[in-house]
Amino acid sequence: xxxxxxGHKSPDTDSTGSPVIWAWxxxxxxxxxxxxxLLGEPNTxxxxxxxxxxxxxxxxxxxxxxxxxxxxxDTNNPAELPATVNEARIEGIIDHHMLVGGLKTxxxxxxxxxxxxxxxxxxxxxxxxxxxxxxxxIKGAMLSCILSDTLEFRSPTTTPHDRAVAESLxxxxxxxxxxLAAAMFAAKSDVSAFSDAELLRMDSKxxxxxxxxxxxxxxxxxxxxxxxxxxxxxxxxxxxxxxxDGADQVLLFIVDILREEATLLVPNDLVKSLAEASxxxxxxxxxxxxxGVMSRKKQILPALRF
Amino acid sequence: xxxxxxGHKSPDTDSTGSPVIWAWxxxxxxxxxxxxxLLGEPNTxxxxxxxxxxxxxxxxxxxxxxxxxxxxxDTNNPAELPATVNEARIEGIIDHHMLVGGLKTxxxxxxxxxxxxxxxxxxxxxxxxxxxxxxxxIKGAMLSCILSDTLEFRSPTTTPHDRAVAESLxxxxxxxxxxLAAAMFAAKSDVSAFSDAELLRMDSKxxxxxxxxxxxxxxxxxxxxxxxxxxxxxxxxxxxxxxxDGADQVLLFIVDILREEATLLVPNDLVKSLAEASxxxxxxxxxxxxxGVMSRKKQILPALRF
Numbered sequence: 001x002x003x004x005x006x007g008h009k010s011p012d013t014d015s016t017g018s019p020v021i022w023a024w025x026x027x028x029x030x031x032x033x034x035x036x037x038l039l040g041e042p043n044t045x046x047x048x049x050x051x052x053x054x055x056x057x058x059x060x061x062x063x064x065x066x067x068x069x070x071x072x073x074d075t076n077n078p079a080e081l082p083a084t085v086n087e088a089r090i091e092g093i094i095d096h097h098m099l100v101g102g103l104k105t106x107x108x109x110x111x112x113x114x115x116x117x118x119x120x121x122x123x124x125x126x127x128x129x130x131x132x133x134x135x136x137x138i139k140g141a142m143l144s145c146i147l148s149d150t151l152e153f154r155s156p157t158t159t160p161h162d163r164a165v166a167e168s169l170x171x172x173x174x175x176x177x178x179x180l181a182a183a184m185f186a187a188k189s190d191v192s193a194f195s196d197a198e199l200l201r202m203d204s205k206x207x208x209x210x211x212x213x214x215x216x217x218x219x220x221x222x223x224x225x226x227x228x229x230x231x232x233x234x235x236x237x238x239x240x241x242x243x244x245d246g247a248d249q250v251l252l253f254i255v256d257i258l259r260e261e262a263t264l265l266v267p268n269d270l271v272k273s274l275a276e277a278s279x280x281x282x283x284x285x286x287x288x289x290x291x292g293v294m295s296r297k298k299q300i301l302p303a304l305r306f
Numbered sequence: 307x308x309x310x311x312x313g314h315k316s317p318d319t320d321s322t323g324s325p326v327i328w329a330w331x332x333x334x335x336x337x338x339x340x341x342x343x344l345l346g347e348p349n350t351x352x353x354x355x356x357x358x359x360x361x362x363x364x365x366x367x368x369x370x371x372x373x374x375x376x377x378x379x380d381t382n383n384p385a386e387l388p389a390t391v392n393e394a395r396i397e398g399i400i401d402h403h404m405l406v407g408g409l410k411t412x413x414x415x416x417x418x419x420x421x422x423x424x425x426x427x428x429x430x431x432x433x434x435x436x437x438x439x440x441x442x443x444i445k446g447a448m449l450s451c452i453l454s455d456t457l458e459f460r461s462p463t464t465t466p467h468d469r470a471v472a473e474s475l476x477x478x479x480x481x482x483x484x485x486l487a488a489a490m491f492a493a494k495s496d497v498s499a500f501s502d503a504e505l506l507r508m509d510s511k512x513x514x515x516x517x518x519x520x521x522x523x524x525x526x527x528x529x530x531x532x533x534x535x536x537x538x539x540x541x542x543x544x545x546x547x548x549x550x551d552g553a554d555q556v557l558l559f560i561v562d563i564l565r566e567e568a569t570l571l572v573p574n575d576l577v578k579s580l581a582e583a584s585x586x587x588x589x590x591x592x593x594x595x596x597x598g599v600m601s602r603k604k605q606i607l608p609a610l611r612f
Contacts, residue, residue: 090405093405095414096414098410098412098413098414098415099399099409099410099411099415099417100410101407101410103405104404104405104406104407105404106404106608107404107421107604107608108401108402108403108404108419108420108421108422108603109404109419109421110419110420110421111405111417111418111419112417112418112419113414113415113416113418114414114416114417115413115414115415115416116414297413297414298413302412302413
């Protein structure tokens with residue numbers, strides 16, 4: 001039975017590329033038949049990454065049958081995984097997020113979690129010298145994952161090791177990092193095809209603060225005005241999305257990759273008081289700019305309070 | 307603030323030695339002040355290991371204050387750790403047990419779980435070339451941990467890698483593995499100083515089967531008759547220990563390291579039916595011998611059923 005390798009339900013570049021990388025490694029180096037899968041449609045940057053490196057798009061995972069061997073990458077959160085994940089045979093976890101608890105295994109397995117910016121960086125280290133055997137597309141996916149998760153080294157999640165790995169991959173591939181990153185970010189910024197509800201859910205994590213369930217959404221873009229032009233419509237859609245998803249409030253942070261700042265939409269007094277308490281700002285209108293804020297993991301979630 | 311490194315509440319050789327090894331590595335190689343701690347009195351083999359390699363006995367951990375930086379080794383089970391462990395600042399987890407869920411971290415940290423016989427083997431790999439800087443006592447503790455957890459390579463948990471690491475450490479130290487293992491097992495077999503209740507709790511894991519809470523205890527020994535001579539007294543003590551610990555039944559497996567078999571005490575019909583259902587044996591008296599059974603993790607827990 002082939003081992004299924006997958007990331008979380010909102011496939012960004014790392015959660016699309018890392019399963020492809022690891023399925024290659026298991027199949028071609030370790031001799032363990034493995035297949036990359038997706039738990040949702042890849043975002044526009046992830047789709048660009050697949051096209052750019054000429055990689056086939058992984059299939060969407062349907063029902064996950066009990067006892068299916070799986071490797072979970074880029075998350076350890078059961079809420080971001082199939083409901084039946086603990087009935088599968090989890091054979092490995094590779095991740096770079098805080099441990100939330102909830103995943104269980106039936107025997108000791110390989111689990112590697114590291115405080116690095118990107119799952120693909122961890123895979124680079126685990127694969128070691130065998131990476132020399134990887135085809136161009138696998139190395140290219142690895143590079144794209146790191147540039148995506150680090151926002152081309154601008155995000156405060158970036159470690160010197162993420163950067164060094166990306167630079168060595170770029171040199172090996174003969175790729176100019178600024179050109180590749182610019183093309184990726186342009187793809188990510190093209191959100192014209194998405195409805196407001198889709199935008200609010202595209203890169204989103206559930207997070208609980210003081211008993212309130214928040215859906216904390218981030219849109220990383222080089223063209224923030226395109227999103228801000230839709231702010232009234234986006235704010236009107238928040239209540240419906242929150243209700244459907246069992247959340248009390250949707251927060252939308254529009255991260256300007258080039259200016260290195262985030263703009264938070266402020267649809268009501270709840271978000272106003274949250275913004276003021278969390279980021280030490282004074283909010284007057286229906287948006288507030290947060291200079292230097294780029295990372296949900298490092299800067300937004302740890303700050304959130306009422 | 308020094309980082310506290312500790313294992314579980316029933317310190318055997320691995321759970322005593324691995325904190326000592328990792329505290330050395332953090333302090334002396336990584337420059338992070340760290341101190342090994344114990345969550346209970348080391349067993350007789352672990353105490354021998356400390357004396358043999360001239361290592362100071364780590365202090366007993368008292369209250370664990372909130373926000374204390376800690377590294378957890380040889381377990382990921384909150385039930386085997388201080389009640390306040392999730393209020394500490396968990397900075398690392400190194401373990402070789404199944405993931406039970408329940409530990410949470412506040413940010414991404416280093417977590418390494420591997421399906422190897424021994425935590426110290428994982429540390430050997432993580433430390434890498436820096437092990438050359440380790441004093442004799444640290445390498446000796448590493449060797450002792452592996453010989454203990456593998457029962458000198460007899461346990462089915464032993465992997466070729468555990469064995470290779472132990473043999474390379476023994477060659478480096480100029481130690482004859484059979485002599486060291488014999489001395490360790492003799493120390494572990496000297497249980498004369500312990501009360502029946504202490505023996506029943508010495509190397510024990512809580513485990514739930516079909517809604518029943520079991521305390522699954524193992525005594526690894528080269529002198530099983532010493533324990534079997536106390537079987538009536540041990541069986542009489544089981545009910546009180548179970549009641550005090552909130553369990554429905556204590557199981558005691560006496561593992562004969564040299565004959566590579568376990569003897570289960572059968573104090574009542576519940577244990578009789580469990581033994582017959584779990585191990586496919588027919589029980590007539592108040593003990594049953596289970597040929598080849600040496601590992602709670604690999605052979606006992608996965609088999610248990612009513």
